[in-house]
Structures are given as structure tokens and as C-alpha cells.
Amino acid sequence: MTLDRDALFIGGAWSKPATDSVLEVVSPHTEQVVARVPEGSTADIDAAVAAARKAFDEGPWPRMSPAERIDVVQNLSGLYAAKLGEMAEIISTEMGSPISFSNLAQAPAPWMQIEAFLGIAREFPWESMRPGVLGSDVMVRHEPIGVVAAIPPWNVPQFTVMSKLVPALLAGCTVVVKPAPESPLDCYLLAELLQEAGVPEGVVSIVAAGREVGEHLVSHPGVDKVAFTGSTAAGRRIGAICGEQLKRCSLELGGKSAAIVLDDADLATTLEGLKFIGVMNSGQACVAQTRVLVSRDRHDSFAAALAETVSGMKVGDPMDPATEVGPMVAQRQQERVEKYIALGQEEGAQLVTGGLGMPDGLSTGWYVRPTVFAGVDNRMRIAQEEIFGPVLSVIPYDDVDDAVRIANDSEYGLAGTVWTADEAAGTDVARRIRTGTIGVNTYTMDFAAPFGGYKASGVGREFGPEGLAQYTELKSVYLGAPEM
Template identity: 90%
Template structure:
């Protein structure tokens, strides 16, 4: 089966691109081209925004009753569920996520989002009336914002596309999606499903492209809101453009999450949890628990056990179901992670496992050796900067108050965990950590609850009723009293 494509999905139809430019999708495992697809241009973005603008300003979608939009999204959900295996394989092919993780999260989690948002939309207060303090009632309406620019990253492409697209559609918005150039293939499957589900013409466009195309979309005067997931540096640029134009934006950005291990934590449970949460998706996850905080008394023994656990993980072909850690998405990402590993050694951190160089048994692909540093000072760059690879830092703390201080000593605030035998004590520690999400003896993104970050980890929230509300404007209608 060829993955090559020769058209763009603009306004709900397959359209010849404006230029002959091509994106080559390269396997991170084999370093060979696995597909060629059109590279979107500014002209293609203009056409997509124009279609979205017409569909919003003149078309039926924003004017449907909420239950009518829910019916279309429900049809999409059924189509998506039927293609989960295909979606998982495509994502692993294009960006190298281990197939075990793709089957666990890359494909099923987006479908779970659809189902969760459908339930939320059915109960959402689209229009309600409350008594006013001046005598007359007030009608409060949630109305669609307008045209949405949805920009996902390459690491969890469908997960981050649907966290924007589904609430936008349910709210009555129209959407232009710009996938990352490394991972455009999964969105072709999505486009086919949108078309089959009966999403009206103009409501959704998908145009893959690079940074310049993305900036053209963000700054386009026809766009009412930008929803972005990606690096904090890119988020700052997008926020600046949106601020200048007074354009709405939601930004889900980077993280450097802390896992606080209290002295009473069960060693086996904690190691199993951190083995997954620390290097999930080969470490290419914004919520990865990459700073492991352990008391000084337990530091050496715990760090050695963690290093043994990480060293025992299977690295290799992402299509092998036994693989736990796959390649980095691109050569530049491999080089970036290698530089941080060298930097950690230069900074004086203790290298327990991993280090620079290809993992044993591999002679091609953009792999790095899963790495654990111990005796890390939280002021080191490996503890402060997002590496986005399988690199963990074990940091000693003096007492629980010191652990909280270290956890909060970061420009980020996206996720975190607390590991303890005392759930109540764990929840008390969790309340003190300035982060948008945190788990006690676990970590997950529950789609019924808001997800997002404090500080440089972003602006706004996804998931839950709060995530749906991000795609609406509030209107107050003052109702006159009936005549006497």
C-alpha cells in the first residue's frame, strides 16, 4: 500500500495544490522516504481560510442546533473506531512511536476524546437564562468563535489535532488544520473520515506545511482563533502575533515535570510508573516525568534501581511490538538529545546508564541511548530545559518542603506526580505544586477534566467542559420585562 498523496484537503474536497512542492516523509527507523505528499503554500492556506470563512459566515454549520452537530461528530466517532489499527500503524511509520504506544495511546486516545466531548456537548449550557439584578432576566449564550487555526505537533499528532478539532466542531466553528511536516499522513486518514461522516463543505481544511506556512496561517486576518500545541519558543511567537491582532489563542506548550518520590513510596510500583511516564513515546512527550525528586537518604539506591529499569528497556524497530523505546523523530532531534547528554556530563551530573552513541545492535535510524543522570542539581540545564528525549534526572531533596520548592523551581508547570503510600499526604503535596495537572501514584489525562499548564507551559485549557468553552464566545442578551 502506498502512502503517497497528490492532493490537499481544502474546504472538504480533495484539491490540487497551488505549487509542485513536496514533503518527503522519512522513517526515523530506516532513514528512508516512506511517502511523498504536497507541501502546502501560502496560497493553499489562503484558499483554506477563505473556504472556512464562507462556511462560517454563510454556511449552515454554525447555525445548526447543537444536537445536529453532535450527530455528525457521532458519525465520525464510529468511523474513527473502525480504523484505529490503521491509524496506529501510520503514526508509527511517519514519526517512529513504538507500535505498542501507538496501539495504547496514539490512536485510541483521540477516539476517546471524541466520545468524551460528545458527552460533554450533550450537557453543555449552550444557552441559559438567569435573573438579573436590575429586574429583567439575562440570557447567556455560548456562540462559536469563528474560524480556528489548529496547529498540532509531530509527537502525538492525532491526539493534539482532535483536542482542538472536536470541540471546535461541536461549538460550531470552522477549522483549518496545519499538520507538522514530519507527520502529515495521519491527517489524510482523518480527512477521509470527515468527508464520510458528512461534515459540510468548507468546514474543515487540512494543509500540511512548515514554519513559514504556519506563521502565514496564524497571522491570517480571516482567522479568529489559533489553537497550538508545541514548543514554548513557538508559542511565544504565536502569542505575540495573536496579541498584536487581539486574536484569541490557546497554547499548550512545553514541560519539565517533576515526580516527587516520598520516603514511604513503594519501590516496585514507583519504578514501574516512572519507567513508563519518564520515557513514554521514546521521551517525546510534553508531560514526561523527567525530573525525579528523591530524598537524600534514598537517592543513591533509588537512582541505581531506576537506571537498571531504564537500561533494561528494549530499544529498536518501532514496528516490533516488544520495542519500548523507538527513534527520535528526526536527525535534528537525535542531535539535540545527544548534546544534552554531553551537557549533563559537563555540568557534573553522574551518568548511571546510557550516554552518547547509538544503542547496541543498531547501526541506522535516529536513536539515542536511554539515559539516567543522578546527583543532579536543579539549576543544571538538563534539569531546567525540555530535552524531549529519553533522558531522566534524579535530583536529591532534603525534606518535603524542599521537594516542593525544587518542583516549583522551573519556568514550566504542565504535569507532575507524587509517589507515596499515603494518598492523603500525596494529595496535600500535589496541592502545593504549581502545575496544571498532577497525579498521585499515577498520571493520566482524563478527558473530563481540564488539561493545560501554568507559567511557560501555556495559556488556556483543553478537555472537559472548560476545553469546549475555549471555542465559544459569551454573549449576554438582556431581556426586557413584559409590558404592563
């Protein structure tokens, strides 16, 4: 089966690209080309925005009732559920996520988002009445925001597409999706499902392209809102463009999250949790909790135990169900992570396991050894900068107040955990951490609750009613003359 494609999905139909430029999708495991697809140009973006603009300004989608849009998205949900295995394999092929993680999260979580947003949309206050203080009634309406530019990253491509596409569709928006050039293949399957689900002409376009074309989309005058997930540096640029144009935007950006291990935490439970939340998706996750805060009394023994756990993780072929850590998405990412490992040693952190060089038994692929540093000072760059790889830093703290201070001493504020035998005490600590999401003895993203970050981790929220509301404008309609 070939994964090659020769068309772009523009306005709900397959279209010949404006140029002959091609994106080569390279396997991070074999370093061989696995597919070639058209590379979108600014002309393709113009065509996609024009289709979305016409569909929003003149078409039926924004004028349908919420119940009618819900029916179409429900169709998509059923079709998507039947393709979870295929979607998981495509994502692992294009960006190297371990197939175990793709089957656990990369494919099922987007479908779970669809179902969650459908439930939210059925109960959402699209139009409500409230008494005005001047005596007349006020109707408050949530209306679609317009044409949405949805820009997902390569690390969890479908997960981050759905967090934007589904609420935008339910709200009545039209959408232009620009997948990352490293991971365009999954959106081709999505496009086929959108067609089959009955999404009207013009409502959704999907154009994979690089950064310059992405900036053209962000700054396009026909776009009303930008929804972006990616690096904080790119988010700052997008935010600046949107601010200049007074264009709505939501930005889900980077993280350098802390896992606070209190002294009464169960060792086995905590290590198993950190193994997942610290190194999930081979460490290529914005919510990865790569700063592990442990009291000075437990620091050495805990760091040794964490290193033993991490060193026992199977690294290798992402298509092997036993693999726990796959390759980095690209050679540049492998080189970036290795530079941070070298920097950690230069900064004086203690390398407990991992380090530079290919993992044992591997000669090709963009792999990095799962690495644990101990004795890390929170001022070190490896503790302050997002590495986006399987690198954990164990940081000692003096007492709980010191742990809170260290956790908050970051430009980011996206995720976190507290590990303790006393859930009430852990919850008290969680309340003190300036982060958008945090768990006590667990970490997850529940699609009924808002997800997003404080500080440089972003602007706005995804998931829950709050995430749906991000794709609406509020209108107040004053009814009747007030009593004088």
C-alpha cells in the same frame, strides 16, 4: 500499499496544490523516504481560510443546533473507531512511536476524546437563563468563536488534532488544520473520515506545511482563533502575533515536570510508573516527568534501581510490539538530545546508564540510548530545559518542603506526580505544586477534566467543559425592561 498523496484537503474536498513543492516523510527507523505529499503554500492556506470563512459566515454548520452537530461528530466517532489499527500503524511509520504506544494511546486516545466531548456537548449550557440583579432576566449564550487555526505537533499528532478539532466542530466553528511536516500522513486518513461522516463543505481543511506557512496561517486576518500545541518558543511567537491582533489563542506548550518520590513510596510501583511517564513515546512527550526528586537518604539506591529499570527497556524497530523505546522523530532531534547528554556530563551530573552513541544492535535510525543522570542540581540546564528525549535526571531533596521548592523551581508547570503510601499526604503535596495536572501514584489525562499548564507551559485549557468553552464566545442577551 503506497502512502504517497498528490492532493490537499481544502474546504472538505481534495484539491490540486498551488505549487509543486513536496514533503518527504522519512522513517526515523530506516532513514528512508516512506511517502511524499504536497507541501502546502501560503496560497493553499489562503484558499483554506477563504473556504472556512465562507462556511462560517454563510454556511449551515454554525447555524445548526448543537444536537445536529453532535450527530455528525457521532458519525465521525464510529468511523474513527473502525480505523484505530490503521491509524496506529501510520503514526508509527511516519514519526517512529513504538507500535505498542500507538496502539495504546496514539490512535485510541483521539477516539476517546471524540466520545468524551460528545458527552460534554450534550450537557453543555449552550444557552441558559439567569436572573439579573436589576430585575430583568439575562440569557447567556455560548456562540462559536469563528474560524479556528489548529496547529498540532509531530509527537502525538492525532491526539493534539482532536483536542482542537472536535470541540471546535461541536461549538460550530470551522477549522483549518496545519499538521507538522514530519507527520502529515495520519491527517489524510482523518480527512477521509471527515468526508464520510458528513461534515459540510468548507468546514474543515487540512494543509501540511512548515513554520513559515504556519505563521502565515496564524497571522491571517480571516482566522479568529489559533489553537497550538508545540514548543514554548513557537508558542511565544504565536502569542505575540495573536496579542497584536487581539485574536483568541490557546497554547499547550512545553514541560519539565517533576515526579516527587516520598520516602514511604513502594519501590516497584514507583519504578514501573516512572518507566512509563518518564520515557513514554521515547521521551517525546510534553508531560514526560523527567525530573525525579528523591530524598538524599534514598537517592543513591533509587537512582541505581531506576537506571536498572531504564536500561532494561527494549530499544529498536518501532513496528516490533516488544519495542519500548523507538527512534527520535528526526536527525536534528537525535542531535539535540545527544547534546544535552553531553551537557549533563559537562555540568557534573553522574551518568548512571545510557550516554552517547547508538544503542546496541542498531546501526541506522535516529536512536538515543535511554539515559539516567544522578546527583543532578536543579539549576543545571538538563534539569531546567526541555530535552524531549529519553533522559531522566534524579535530583536529591532534603525534606518535603525542599521537594516542593525544587518542583516549583521551573519556568514550566504542566504535569507531575507524587509517589507515596499515604494518599492523603500525597494529595497535600500535590496541592502545593504549581502545575496544571498532577497525579498521586499515577498519571493520566482524563478527558473529562481540563488539561493545560501554568507559567510557560501554556495559556488556556483543553478537554472537559473548559476545553469546549475555549471555542465559544459568550453573549449576554437582556430580556425585558428592568423594574424601576
